[in-house]
Amino acid sequence: MISIIIILSIIGMLLSIYAFYIEKRVEENKKYKALCDISDKASCTKAFSSPYGKMFTIPNSLMGIIFYAVIIILALLNQTNSIFYLSILSLLITLYLAYILFIKLKNICIVCSLIYIINILLVIFSYV
Numbered sequence: 001m002i003s004i005i006i007i008l009s010i011i012g013m014l015l016s017i018y019a020f021y022i023e024k025r026v027e028e029n030k031k032y033k034a035l036c037d038i039s040d041k042a043s044c045t046k047a048f049s050s051p052y053g054k055m056f057t058i059p060n061s062l063m064g065i066i067f068y069a070v071i072i073i074l075a076l077l078n079q080t081n082s083i084f085y086l087s088i089l090s091l092l093i094t095l096y097l098a099y100i101l102f103i104k105l106k107n108i109c110i111v112c113s114l115i116y117i118i119n120i121l122l123v124i125f126s127y128v
């Protein structure tokens with residue numbers, strides 16, 4: 001299970017790094033169009049640049065990078081209990097952000113949705 005947790009965390013980290021990259025590009029150029037911007041209703045840029053793209057002035061993507069790095073370190077230390085509890089916390093945040101994305105923003109973000117799936121899988125695979 002530890003190897004699956006590490007693989008999921010690496011994928012989550014890569015997606016978070018991509019999200020952070022998009023956020024920085026949009027800050028530099030408001031007309032930047034990311035690969036994940038399919039339409040007006042399916043836009044990761046819209047999600048990342050919304051007021052909900054940050055918590056406590058910290059970009060969600062940066063918190064994701066840190067979260068997945070911590071999970072990888074804990075997995076290497078075989079701390080599955082800690083991973084499980086952190087994953088539960090991330091699942092609560094995921095549910096909140098999914099509500100914001102789909103209900104309030106009425107948007108579909110492919111990168112966000114993939115991260116949501118990874119967070120759900122982390123809970124499942126870290127369950128002891």
